Amino acid sequence: YELEQKNLIRHIRFSNEEDVVPLIPFVAPNGLAPVEMYKHTGMNIRMYNASQLLFPKCRLFYPKMGSLSNEVRNAILNNVPMGLSVGVISKHLCPEYCSRLESSSEELKKISVEGLYEDADITGFSTDVVVKK
Numbered sequence: 497y498e499l500e501q502k503n504l505i506r507h508i509r510f511s512n513e514e515d516v517v518p519l520i521p522f523v524a525p526n527g528l529a530p531v532e533m534y535k536h537t538g539m540n541i542r543m544y545n546a547s548q549l550l551f552p553k554c555r556l557f558y559p560k561m562g563s564l565s566n567e568v569r570n571a572i573l574n575n576v577p578m579g580l581s582v583g584v585i586s587k588h589l590c591p592e593y594c595s596r597l598e599s600s601s602e603e604l605k606k607i608s609v610e611g612l613y614e615d616a617d618i619t620g621f622s623t624d625v626v627v628k629k
Contacts, residue, residue, distance in 0.1 A: 506613055539609070
């Protein structure tokens with residue numbers, strides 16, 4: 497988070513709902529303790545299958561520090577059992593990503609990396625440094 501707060505790094509990662517690969521590792525080795533909980537950083541745009549009528553085509557997630565509701569939501573949605581499904585491998589392959597990117601394209605054209613990071617409601621922080629394009 498420190499590098500993001502200082503405007504030294506900005507990134508968006510895309511993931512498919514029911515793709516278990518982006519949900520791992522959930523623990524990582526640490527020099528002081530045997531394992532430490534692992535948390536992805538950066539913006540995550542999760543894309544959903546267009547045939548699921550109750551889901552949006554894509555949704556933004558960010559691991560906002562200090563937000564209990566954000567932590568609970570991420571714990572529920574970003575866990576390995578939620579990523580398991582029939583055809584679990586196919587959810588991680590390029591054809592599925594391409595299909596979901598295409599179905600989400602109109603929503604994705606409305607956002608930018610800079611715009612997302614400038615929104616303190618998303619990140620939980622604000623900065624005075626302007627990100628150069």
